[in-house]
Each structure stands twice: as C-alpha cells, then as structure tokens.
Amino acid sequence: MADAPNAVGVLGVGHLAGYLVQRLALNPARRVVLSPRNEERAQALAARHANVTVARDNAALVGEVDVVLLATRSQAAAGAIEGLPWHPAHTLVSLCAGVPLDALMLNAGAATLARAMPITAAAIGESPTCLYPDVAAAREVVQEFGPVHALADEAQLDVASVSAAFYGWVHSLIQEMALWSATQGLPPAASRALVSQTVRAAAGMVIAQPERSLPDLLEELCTPGGITELGLQTLQDVRAFEYWQRASQAVLDQIRSARD
Template identity: 30%
Template structure:
C-alpha cells in the first residue's frame, strides 16, 4: 500500500503523527500530500521529509489523492469540504475524517458524491505511535477502502471498527478522552509522592514508569485487569490497604459518572454540529 496517494487537509499534530508513522512503515514520501495555511506546520512537514508534497490549494490536493484525510478543526470543515467535494476523483476516493464531533450525516451531506467515508476518533498517544483509534463507516463500505483506512490509522497505533456510529461517542469517552484520566491519576500520585519526601523528578519517574509498566503488562497479558490486580494484592498488605480506600471512596462510580458524562457531551457536540437543538 505504500504506493497509495494520501492527502492531508490540515497539517497539525495529528496529521503529522500519521505521516510520521506512514514514513516509518515505508510509505513513499512523494505519495503524501499536505495542505495547511500555517507556515509553521508546513516547515515541520518539510523538515520531516523533503519529498512530502506541500500543496497550497485544497481542491488541487483532493484531485491527486486516493485517500483524503480531513485533519482540520470541526468549525472550518464545512467550508473546506466545499472545496474538496467536486473533484473528479470524489466518487472513488476514500474520505477519512478525524474531526471531533463531525457526524456521518454531515460528512455524507458535504461529500454527496463519495461512497467511501470513514469517521475516526483517534487519541493523543498517536503522537508517539501508541494511539488507539475507533473507526466507523456505513455497512456497505468496500473491503479495499476498509483496508486503506486501517493502513492509515494503524500507522499511529491500533484501530477498532465499531458497528454503530453511536459507539464512536463511547470511543470518545473511553479512549479519546481516556489519556486525560490516566494523567489525572498520575498527577495525584506524583503530588502525594512529593508529600512523602520525593523530589519532583523522582516522583515523576516512579509514577510514569509504574503507569507505563502496568499498561504494557495489561496489554501483554490475556488475563483481565481484575485478575492482574488481584495478583499484586496480598490479603492484609499495603496494596490491599490502598485499594480499600479507593473502593470506599467510590472510584468505580466516579469513573462510571465521568465516562458517561464524556459520552453525553460527545452526543451533544454532534447535535450542535448538526444544528439540532
């Protein structure tokens, strides 16, 4: 697939992460096209690889590409879409939107000639190649286009297809916003570690390496998080004492409320983007 011509409308952090991953996977740089109004973004892309094709015209870019990645802010996407949707390649082109909250209904309306549209919810660990992306498309999307979408998004980590667009809002709540939940836990642990006598650098090292190690262990194991937790929890021990406090504080209910609130807000943002009340 390294011969695919892939165009990015918007060259910000997420687009750069995908491009970096594609280059690392051996994709031909001269088959990657980017348009972005920011001189800073264009400079970063030029420094990434001199053969990446930087375009000034969105419609011209769209006319060159098999895959079009929409990596602009949701509020400017309607105007950008009007520039992109009338090219001769629109009917066969795969359109991938990573714009938060922009629904398939809107994308279908803007790209009425396109039969290949995928909505994606990535997350920020994609910036280091450790991302988790949720993908949704209409049931009749062909297998070739699905493969292209996987190829693009798995350049930054892993991807998961969902069968119902409503589940993209759940993906937003779990993995899209998820890194912030872990950062908050790490922030709290670092604060307490410093209260215990560690300096800031030591507290950060202890916390970040523990978080990274736990994540890697959970990813490498076929066992559930519950089993892994039980394995490091001796009856009457230090871990048990800590977990008792967390359970008494209602940590499970707090996370349930937090994720439900994120999902609800994602739904609200989608309705607002559609102009619904």
C-alpha cells in the same frame, strides 16, 4: 488524481495532525500532503520530512492524493470539505470527534467516507485506533498509528471516542502521582520515570493476559491487609471511581448531543 498510490492528505494541520504526520512520514514509500492553513506549522513539518509537502490550497490537496485525513476542529469539519473536487476513488477519513458521517456526506461528493479516532501516541505507533466502517484504504493508513479496532457502527465509535479523552486523564493521573512522589522526596526525574513506567507496566500485564478477567487480575494484586488493598479501599470510600464514570458520561453526552 494521485500520482502515487500511497499519497495521503491531511486537511487541518493542528495539534493532532502534527503527531500523525510524524508517524506517516516514517514510511519512505508514503507521500504526505498538508493543507496550507496554519502555514507555519505545515511548513515546519514539510521542512522536517522529505516526503511531506504543503498543497497550494485544499482543492489542490484533494487533487494530489487518494486518502484524506480530516483533522479540523469538529465544528469546522463539514465546511472544510465543501466544494472540493471529490472523486469516487477518494477515501475521506474523518478524525473529528462527534461528527457523524451523515454530517459530512452531503459535502463529500462521491468519496468513500470513514471515521477513525487516533490519539497523539500515533507518533510512536502506539495509538489504538477505532475505525468505522472498515474501509480498506482507511485501514491501510490508520494501521500505521497503532492497533486498529474496527467497530460495528457509529454509536460504538462515539463510546470508543471517550477513550481519547481518557488518554488525557491518564496523563493527568501520572502528573498527580509524580508530583506527589517528588513532594515526598523522590527526585523529580525518578518520580516521573517510575510513575509512567508503572502505568505502562499495568497496561502491559492486562494486555499480556487476555484470558484472565480484570477483577481476577486486580484481586491477585490486593494482598489482604496489604498496601494496594489499603489504597483501593481509601479511593472507594470517597467514591473516587464514580467521578471517573461521571467524567466519561459527560464526554459521551457531549459527543451524542453533537450528533442529535
């Protein structure tokens, strides 16, 4: 069992895990133990942070920590945890989109299971992270990634997981707008800064005014005959928002079909 209460294991050191480890390692009281597969990436993270080490194998990792974050690709999740020395004091937090707890239960022994859905903004402590069920040991770790949203069941978690994809689409929107502004003559660096800061500004205003409805906030921005109204009307004329809903539904359908 763990020799420190704050030891966290990361099983599956890929794209997402790199960002999570970056954040977890900022806490000097935390020890982070990585699975050895994808060794170059794991060793690079360990070389960068004094409190990060690489386990000999996945069984050794489980033996060294109390909480394990499972960050393999979803298809590999159940197989990756099979046959490991799970103990009742373990909490296994799956970050794998579309993998229901039922699919992990048989291979997780006596460990307590939870699911969470962080995004790469965890690296800067800005990842809104949905959690189900609200297991204290899991919350204690994922709250370092950003605001935690405890959800009522896995169906809600599946819907919330679409936001992890939406996060990528917002990057795409920023790219489109920045490229367009640069093409029209704005210096590329200024264009990138302006667009990304504008997205943050819009989100900040919504967050700062929870008492006001979203339609109310939007209406206030749309001066009759003004440029915001003109652009929105143009987008609505081509039913642009319908396509965002279609994309969201396609992702949710895929997540749900993985569960069935």
